[in-house]
Amino acid sequence: MPNTDAPMKTVASQPHIALECRSLSHWFGSKRVLHDIHLTIQRGQFVSLVGPSGCGKSTLLRAIVGTHLPNDGVVQVHAKESSIPPSPVQGPGRDRGIVYQHYSLFPFLNALENVAIGLKLDQTTLADRLFRWVHWKRSRKGHLEEAAAMLERVKLKDAMHLYPHEMSGGMRQRVAIAQALVMKPEIILLDEPFGALDEATREELQKALLELYEENQQAKAAGQLPDYTLIIVTHELNEAIYVGDRLIGLSQYWDWKAEGHSAHPGASIVYDQPTPIFEPHSVRDFEIFEHQRAAVRQEVFHPNHLQPRIAPDSYTHPEK
Amino acid sequence: MIRRPIASTIRIILGLLSVALMLAGYSWLSYRQHQKNPKDTTIPNWSQLSEGVQRSIQWNERLEDRWLTDDAMATLTRLFAGLGLAVVGSCVLGIAMGCSQSVEAFLAPPLSFLAKVPATAVIAVFMALVGLGMKMYLTMIVFGILPSMAITVYQSVKAFPDELQYKAYTLGASHMEVVCNVIFPYVLPKLLEATRLMIGPAMVYLIAAEMLFGDVGFGYRIRIQSKLLNMGVVYPYLALLAGFGFLMDSLLKTLQKKISPWFDAQH
Numbered sequence: 252m253p254n255t256d257a258p259m260k261t262v263a264s265q266p267h268i269a270l271e272c273r274s275l276s277h278w279f280g281s282k283r284v285l286h287d288i289h290l291t292i293q294r295g296q297f298v299s300l301v302g303p304s305g306c307g308k309s310t311l312l313r314a315i316v317g318t319h320l321p322n323d324g325v326v327q328v329h330a331k332e333s334s335i336p337p338s339p340v341q342g343p344g345r346d347r348g349i350v351y352q353h354y355s356l357f358p359f360l361n362a363l364e365n366v367a368i369g370l371k372l373d374q375t376t377l378a379d380r381l382f383r384w385v386h387w388k389r390s391r392k393g394h395l396e397e398a399a400a401m402l403e404r405v406k407l408k409d410a411m412h413l414y415p416h417e418m419s420g421g422m423r424q425r426v427a428i429a430q431a432l433v434m435k436p437e438i439i440l441l442d443e444p445f446g447a448l449d450e451a452t453r454e455e456l457q458k459a460l461l462e463l464y465e466e467n468q469q470a471k472a473a474g475q476l477p478d479y480t481l482i483i484v485t486h487e488l489n490e491a492i493y494v495g496d497r498l499i500g501l502s503q504y505w506d507w508k509a510e511g512h513s514a515h516p517g518a519s520i521v522y523d524q525p526t527p528i529f530e531p532h533s534v535r536d537f538e539i540f541e542h543q544r545a546a547v548r549q550e551v552f553h554p555n556h557l558q559p560r561i562a563p564d565s566y567t568h569p570e571k
Numbered sequence: 572m573i574r575r576p577i578a579s580t581i582r583i584i585l586g587l588l589s590v591a592l593m594l595a596g597y598s599w600l601s602y603r604q605h606q607k608n609p610k611d612t613t614i615p616n617w618s619q620l621s622e623g624v625q626r627s628i629q630w631n632e633r634l635e636d637r638w639l640t641d642d643a644m645a646t647l648t649r650l651f652a653g654l655g656l657a658v659v660g661s662c663v664l665g666i667a668m669g670c671s672q673s674v675e676a677f678l679a680p681p682l683s684f685l686a687k688v689p690a691t692a693v694i695a696v697f698m699a700l701v702g703l704g705m706k707m708y709l710t711m712i713v714f715g716i717l718p719s720m721a722i723t724v725y726q727s728v729k730a731f732p733d734e735l736q737y738k739a740y741t742l743g744a745s746h747m748e749v750v751c752n753v754i755f756p757y758v759l760p761k762l763l764e765a766t767r768l769m770i771g772p773a774m775v776y777l778i779a780a781e782m783l784f785g786d787v788g789f790g791y792r793i794r795i796q797s798k799l800l801n802m803g804v805v806y807p808y809l810a811l812l813a814g815f816g817f818l819m820d821s822l823l824k825t826l827q828k829k830i831s832p833w834f835d836a837q838h
Contacts, residue, residue: 318737343740354734358833359756368752373743377751416836434742 268329269294269438269480270315271337275324276517277310283517284310285321286507289563290499290520292438294331295467295477297460299495299526300484303552306501306518308484312442315482317343328437331476345373348431348439352446355427356415362426363411366398367391369434401429405459421452425459432463432479441483445490453490454535460494461531488544489537492526497566498543499523500551505560519560522551615803623803638792642808645788647815649705650777653712657773658766660713661720666758668721669728670750679725682718690715690776694783703784708777715776716769720762727761728754760831767823770816778812 268291275288284307292298302308313319315326317340326340328347338346356365371380371394380387402411405425415423424444431439445453460481467477485491491498500522507516527540537544549556597614604614612619627639664682668675690697690711697710731754739753781790789808796804827834 316737316741318733343737345741345743347741349738349741351734351738354732354738357735357738357753357757359759359831369742372739372745372748372752377745377747414833414836416833430742436741 265329265337266331266333266476267294268292269296270329270482271327272311272315273325273327275311275314275321275326277307277314277319277321277323278517283515285314285501286517286519288324288501288520291564291566292480292482294329294437294480295471296497297464297467297479297481297483297495298497298499299491300482300499300501301486301488301491301547301551302501302518303503303554304486306503308501309442311501312440312482312484315340315438316347316349316440317341330437345369345434346437348434348436350424350427350431350439350441350444352443355444356423356430358415361412361414362402362407362418362422363395363398365415365426366401366429366433367394369430370394370397373434398429398433401433402426405429405432419452420448421456424448424456428456428459435478438480438482441481441485443485444483446486457490457494457535458531461529464496464528465531488547492540492543492547493529493535493537495526496528497523498526498547500547502551504551504554504557506557509559521558521560522547523561523566612800612802615806619803620806621803623801623805624807627804627807638804639811641787642789642792643811645785646777646781646790649708649781649788650712650773652705653709653777654716654766654770654773656709657713657717657720657769658762661717661724661765662755662758662762664717664721665724665762666728666750666754668725669731669758670754675725679722682721682725685714686718686722691779694780698784707784708780711776711780712773716773720765720769723765724758724762727758731757756831760827760834763823763827763831767820767827770819770823774812774816 270290270292272288272290275285275290276283277285288311300308300311310319314321317326320340320342327337328340328344329337330346338344340347343349356362357368360368371391374394375387375390379390399408399411402408405428407422407425407429410418410422410426413422415426418426427444428439428441445456448456460483463479463481467479470477481495483491483494485494499520501518502521503515503518505519505521507519510516524543526543529535550558598617601614601616604611605616615623628637630637664678668678668682693714694711697707697714701707701710735753735757736749739749744752777788778790778793781788782794785791785794789812793805793808796802796808
């Protein structure tokens with residue numbers, strides 16, 4: 252269970268914030284995995300999380316999803332409406348969407364049903380479906396229409412009735428993204444979503460994410476809160492910089508002795524910087540961020556380059 | 572090369588040839604037996620078999636019964652009732668064990684033990700516990716197949732990917748909805764497959780019980796007619812049992828393909 256005594260700054264939701272991690276630490280027996288993670292993710296940010304193998308990226312993501320709660324610290328999800336208090340994560344919930352690399356879809360449902368299932372589970376109950384047939388039929392029609400519109404948006408209009416085993420890997424991940432988007436969660440978590448795809452499909456899906464980012468920018472320009480906030484865990488550094496607008500490096504290679512620890516306390520955040528923004532239809536040129544890529548390799552991935560971890564809330568979002 | 576594909580016409584011809592060889596072999600055996608003893612009924616010839624079939628389907632004025640329909644009605648009622656109970660029971664127990672570690676710890680050891688005990692060996696215990704009649708037949712079938720089916724369902728639930736479960740929760744599902752809307756459809760084809768595989772054992776247990784305690788039913792009729800060496804009746808009954816098993820298997824296979832088209836592709 253999370254330590255709810257950890258200091259929290261807020262009592263009411265801050266609409267511009269989507270997610271906060273405070274003093275988050277996790278360990279398995281004597282093995283320390285995460286140490287004192289502080290993270291505030293602004294609404295509309297696309298955060299890429301990178302780090303060496305075994306640094307705890309997945310553990311951090313699981314703590315945010317709520318499937319494996321941290322031993323210490325809290326994760327809080329903020330609502331868009333400031334009247335709703337932020338909710339500490341106690342388990343997986345519909346305010347956080349997740350897209351996995353494998354098992355991203357329910358195999359027994361076709362694309363349309365896969366996208367509509369969230370609406371069904373969220374907006375109706377078992378009792379509704381069993382005993383309030385007329386209401387359920389009407390809701391079902393609406394859900395399928397909404398799901399169809401979402402699939403059309405991710406360019407899968409012609410694949411609505413295909414089952415996951417009949418789709419390519421890229422199509423499956425598109426449906427999985429649509430499945431998460433249709434629920435309008437506060438934040439969407441992508442756990443190495445394109446890891447098993449070929450380069451061309453990967454690029455196509457990266458551009459699909461950039462389209463969502465572009466919509467965010469348009470919403471901001473119109474004075475509205477952006478709809479999509481995203482954390483993408485990836486082992487592909489180019490992808491992390493290309494898709495995200497903020498890059499977080501989680502690493503076990505940091506100068507923990509300087510903080511007075513007698514043993515390694517676990518991985519912490521050692522890099523937190525904005526990344527260049529790409530437009531979905533612009534040329535994908537990784538040379539542009541060669542300098543940043545080299546810096547991340549040095550500061551996050553290099554076992555001999557030990558430096559202090561990042562101070563909590565030191566990240567400042569650049570005005571773009 | 573092993574497993575080299577063959578044309579479908581060759582497959583059909585080979586299948587028909589195997590049946591024709593079987594019938595020809597039987598005809599030859601029957602012919603030889605009748606050469607030795609023209610009145611033999613242990614390996615009846617085709618006309619004796621035809622007489623046996625007619626005897627099974629004709630109305631018996633004295634006893635006011637028709638063997639085949641009465642026996643089929645009795646056996647199928649018992650079989651379907653037993654199978655139904657076993658399928659529902661194994662589904663509930665298997666899913667409960669797969670979803671709750673407490674239920675798993677409580678039920679997995681006894682079910683694993685009971686799955687190894689042949690129901691026919693416990694028949695005397697059933698007789699003492701539930702008496703004769705319908706209860707006995709149902710107990711035989713349920714005891715015989717439920718433990719194995721429940722374990723199959725349980726293992727299928729255990730193999731359900733955690734990611735899909737977590738995803739269901741992030742889509743707003745309650746615990747009960749995860750079970751009903753996500754886990755149940757996932758294990759349904761496995762349940763149908765287990766049912767298909769268990770039709771044979773269920774029939775074995777039922778026929779054994781009918782042979783020992785029945786006064787109507789396929790098992791009873793086969794026992795009585797075997798004692799009288801009326802194999803002209805017994806063999807058509809056996810052929811009917813096999814045909815019924817084959818039909819049920821095909822129907823369940825079709826049903827599985829219809830409601831879980833994804834399953835074959837995944838496995």
